[in-house]
Amino acid sequence: xxxxxxxxxxxxxxxxxxxxxxxxxxxxxAGVAYATLKRMLLQLMAEGLVVSxxxxxxxxxxxxxxxxxxxxxxxxxxxxxxIDERExxxxxxxxxxxxxxxxxxxxxxAESKHxxxxxxxxxxxxxxxxxxxxxxxxxxxxxxxxxxxxxIEGNTYSLLETERLLKEKETxxxxxxxxxxxxxxHKDALDFIIASxxxxxxxxxxxxEDIHSLxxxxxxxxxxxxxxxxxxxxxxxxxxxxxxxxxEALQAMCRLxxxxxxxxxxxxxxxxxxxxxxxxxxGNKRTARIVNNAVLIDHQYCPISFRTINSIDYKKAMLLxxxxxxxxxxxxxxxxxxxxxxxxxx
Numbered sequence: 001x002x003x004x005x006x007x008x009x010x011x012x013x014x015x016x017x018x019x020x021x022x023x024x025x026x027x028x029x030a031g032v033a034y035a036t037l038k039r040m041l042l043q044l045m046a047e048g049l050v051v052s053x054x055x056x057x058x059x060x061x062x063x064x065x066x067x068x069x070x071x072x073x074x075x076x077x078x079x080x081x082x083i084d085e086r087e088x089x090x091x092x093x094x095x096x097x098x099x100x101x102x103x104x105x106x107x108x109x110a111e112s113k114h115x116x117x118x119x120x121x122x123x124x125x126x127x128x129x130x131x132x133x134x135x136x137x138x139x140x141x142x143x144x145x146x147x148x149x150x151x152i153e154g155n156t157y158s159l160l161e162t163e164r165l166l167k168e169k170e171t172x173x174x175x176x177x178x179x180x181x182x183x184x185x186h187k188d189a190l191d192f193i194i195a196s197x198x199x200x201x202x203x204x205x206x207x208x209e210d211i212h213s214l215x216x217x218x219x220x221x222x223x224x225x226x227x228x229x230x231x232x233x234x235x236x237x238x239x240x241x242x243x244x245x246x247x248e249a250l251q252a253m254c255r256l257x258x259x260x261x262x263x264x265x266x267x268x269x270x271x272x273x274x275x276x277x278x279x280x281x282x283g284n285k286r287t288a289r290i291v292n293n294a295v296l297i298d299h300q301y302c303p304i305s306f307r308t309i310n311s312i313d314y315k316k317a318m319l320l321x322x323x324x325x326x327x328x329x330x331x332x333x334x335x336x337x338x339x340x341x342x343x344x345x346x
Contacts, residue, residue: 014063066104075316088323097252118342122302144305146186189214193294200294202258212287222281237322239278267295304341
């Protein structure tokens with residue numbers, strides 16, 4: 001966690017690039033000793049917020065090309081501004097996928113280490129389970145994921161009602177037919193990726209379309225890449241509106257995901273970029289959450305249910321990425337939910 005002093009330093013470097021550590025210390029009253037400031041610069045470099053050029057006394061510091069991706073943002077403060085007051089990147093940023101995201105690691109060394117420790121715990125725990133026991137835990141996670149993913153989209157089924165629906169096909173009183181179909185479609189999509197190991201490896205546009213089709217079946221939603229404009233509630237961000245450009249963006253996304261070695265990065269990129277591109281008329285975030293899990297499952301990593309994330313916090317983190325191309329809030333969600341899944345289900 002970066003302190004206020006860290007954030008003060010990186011903000012200063014962003015506004016005053018190519019200064020030495022001594023120049024930064026002299027110009028910025030950070031309230032710390034010079035040796036401490038140098039350690040803080042090293043930490044900011046490890047977090048991917050600052051880069052250096054030169055050596056020894058000639059070392060200069062600049063904000064990283066990935067600064068906008070990683071800079072910590074308080075989402076509550078950010079969304080205190082009304083929709084038309086926020087200064088945002090109003091349109092889809094094609095250089096995000098082919099440029100900065102292809103050049104940086106989304107996870108710091110500390111974050112990757114933490115996630116791998118959790119993954120090793122998952123592997124150790126599941127090795128002790130029988131096939132029946134593992135299937136039971138996976139079913140429990142699937143119920144939770146179907147419920148939470150649908151709730152994020154406005155579905156009003158409770159978790160208990162969802163469990164009855166998915167296990168006993170018993171619909172809840174006072175709920176619409178579409179709400180039940182949405183939940184059942186989630187379970188069908190999860191069953192499909194579990195029964196089709198390797199389906200998302202490598203990731204392909206046709207594979208994304210297949211999963212989306214399962215999720216929107218019988219909901220009156222157009223399948224395949226959309227051919228008209230789409231708006232997103234709560235933001236002035238405008239996605240691509242040309243079918244061919246959308247397909248190109250999806251292809252670029254698939255190439256990016258496939259070239260990454262870190263499985264957590266593959267999953268996180270899928271989760272973010274499918275939602276960002278908004279390739280389908282509806283169901284984009286649902287598709288992103290299922291594909292995220294397909295990537296994890298394909299590589300024998302622990303799937304995640306998102307069960308404990310607040311729906312509003314999820315939407316804020318996603319909107320922050322739409323508007324500022326900043327992943328700080330969403331990365332925290334991903335790491336926290338992976339940890340929850342390992343500790344809760346397996």
